[in-house]
Amino acid sequence: MAQRPLACVILAAGKGTRMKSDLPKVLHRVAGRPMVGHVLAAVKALDPDHVVVVVGPGMDSVAAAVAPYPTAVQHEQRGTADAVRAAFGLLEGFTGDVIVLYGDTPLVTPDTLRALVQARRQAADPAVVVLGMRPDDPGAYGRLILNARGGLEKIVEYLDASEQERAVTLCNAGLMAFDGARMFDLIGSVGNDNAKSEYYLTDVVQIARRAGMACAVVEAAPAEVVGVNSRAELAEVEKLLQRRLRKAAMDNGATLIDPDSTFLSVDTRLGRDVVVGPGCFFGAGVTVGDRVEIKPYCHLEGVRIDSGAVIGPYARLRPGAEIGPDVHIGNFVEVKNAVIEAGAKANHLTYIGDARVGAKANIGAGTITCNYDGFSKSRTEIGAGAFIGSNSALVAPVVIGDGAIVGAGSVVTMAVEADALVVARGSQKAYAGWAQRFRERKQNEKAKKA
Structure with a gap:
C-alpha cells in the first residue's frame, strides 16, 4: 500500500x-x-x-x-x-x-x-x-x-x-x-x-x-511489552532495560567487566575501548570518549569525558564536569561544574567545583576549591602546569597562574601570579621537651585523683 x-x-x-x-x-x-x-x-x-x-x-x-x-x-x-x-x-x-x-x-x-x-x-x-x-x-x-x-x-x-x-x-x-x-x-x-x-x-x-x-x-x-503497575514491576522493567543498554554498549566496543553491576542511563554514550569497572553508576547526560578507563564504584552524571582519561575508583563526577583528554581523576575525588584540561591530575581526596584546571596541572590530596560562601557560587582558575600542594584550600574567586606552586596546607585567598610560589599558613615553631613535660604533668594529675 x-x-x-x-x-x-x-x-x-x-x-x-x-x-x-x-x-x-x-x-x-x-x-x-x-x-x-x-x-x-x-x-x-x-x-x-x-x-x-x-x-x-x-x-x-x-x-x-x-x-x-x-x-x-x-x-x-x-x-x-x-x-x-x-x-x-x-x-x-x-x-x-x-x-x-x-x-x-x-x-x-x-x-x-x-x-x-x-x-x-x-x-x-x-x-x-x-x-x-x-x-x-x-x-x-x-x-x-x-x-x-x-x-x-x-x-x-x-x-x-x-x-x-x-x-x-x-x-x-x-x-x-x-x-x-x-x-x-x-x-x-x-x-x-x-x-x-x-x-x-x-x-x-x-x-x-x-x-x-x-x-x-x-x-x-x-x-x-511488559507493563508497569507496581514498584516491583518498575524494578523488573529497569532490569530488562539495563540488560538491553549493557548489551548495546558492549556491542559498540565498550568493556563492562561486571555488566550486572553497571547501571546505565538511556542516553549514556560509551566510546570504543572504554573499560568500566564493577559497581559504576551512570546518571543522565554522560558521554565518554574512546579509550577511557573508569575504575570500580564511580558515580557519573551530566559529564563529558574525553579520550584516554582515567577515572576512579570511587570518583564522583557531577553535572557540568568536563574531563579533558588523558586526565586522571582518582579515588574519592569529586568534580562539579568544572573543566579539567588535558593531562591534568587530581588523584586523591579532592573537591573541585566551579573551576577550571589548566592542562597538566597537579592537584594534591585534600585540596578544596571553596566555591560557596553561603549565598553565591564563585569560580577558581588554576593555570596550566600549576602545582597545588596537599591539603590546600583555594577560596574563590581566585586565580592561580600558569606554573605557580601552592605550598601544602595553604589557604589561598588572593591571586597568585604565574610561576610564583605561595605559602599561606602559620609558621612552624618547636618547643624542646614540651611534650615530655606535658605527659608527666598529666600523669601526676591522674595519680592524685586515684
Whole structure:
C-alpha cells in the first residue's frame, strides 16, 4: 500500500494506585527517563504526523513532561476505548494509520511499531492490527484467537475463555494499529455491557469482524511489552532495560567487566575501548570518549569525558564536569561544574567545583576549591602546569597562574601570579621537651585523683 499519514495515541491517564505514589505513574523513571518519555522516543523514530497523549484530570505534570506534544483529557476512568475517544477531537478528519500505545509500557521499540504499521498497510487491508506475544507463562492474559486464514478472529479475556482457548499461547500485548478511516466508528461502537461498565478497546476486534473487516496480529518479544503497575514491576522493567543498554554498549566496543553491576542511563554514550569497572553508576547526560578507563564504584552524571582519561575508583563526577583528554581523576575525588584540561591530575581526596584546571596541572590530596560562601557560587582558575600542594584550600574567586606552586596546607585567598610560589599558613615553631613535660604533668594529675 502507498505511504500514508501516521498518528500515535499514547494512553497515560492511569492513576497508578498500586504504585502508592504522589507522582503520576508514567513519570516514574526507567534508566533515567520517565516511562512515557521512552514511549515518546520510540514513537518519534517513526516521524509521525500527529502525536496525542491522553492524560487524566489535573495531570499537568504529565502534560509538561510530554510537551510540545498535545494532550487530551480523559475526564472519567471508563476504560481504554474511552481513553482513545478522548483523543478524537485532536484527530478529527484524520484518515491515515493510528497506533495506540500505553505510557506505562516503556520497552517497546521502533522496529515493533514499524511492524505494526507495515502489517496495517498490507494488501489484506486489516482494520485493526493487534500486538501479540508468547510469554513463558500465559497466565491470565487475554488470548488472541486466529481463524483458518491466520487472521485475528477475536480477543478473549482469560476469565471468559474456554479450556481450548486458554490453551492458546498467543496473548494480547495491548498495543494496536488502526485504519484511521474506520477507527472512529469502530471505537464509537464499543459498549460497556460488562461487570465493570467500562469501554474495552479489545472489543473492537469482534466489532470489526462482525462487519466483515479483516484483523491481523504482529508478534513481539514478551520482554518488550511488559507493563508497569507496581514498584516491583518498575524494578523488573529497569532490569530488562539495563540488560538491553549493557548489551548495546558492549556491542559498540565498550568493556563492562561486571555488566550486572553497571547501571546505565538511556542516553549514556560509551566510546570504543572504554573499560568500566564493577559497581559504576551512570546518571543522565554522560558521554565518554574512546579509550577511557573508569575504575570500580564511580558515580557519573551530566559529564563529558574525553579520550584516554582515567577515572576512579570511587570518583564522583557531577553535572557540568568536563574531563579533558588523558586526565586522571582518582579515588574519592569529586568534580562539579568544572573543566579539567588535558593531562591534568587530581588523584586523591579532592573537591573541585566551579573551576577550571589548566592542562597538566597537579592537584594534591585534600585540596578544596571553596566555591560557596553561603549565598553565591564563585569560580577558581588554576593555570596550566600549576602545582597545588596537599591539603590546600583555594577560596574563590581566585586565580592561580600558569606554573605557580601552592605550598601544602595553604589557604589561598588572593591571586597568585604565574610561576610564583605561595605559602599561606602559620609558621612552624618547636618547643624542646614540651611534650615530655606535658605527659608527666598529666600523669601526676591522674595519680592524685586515684
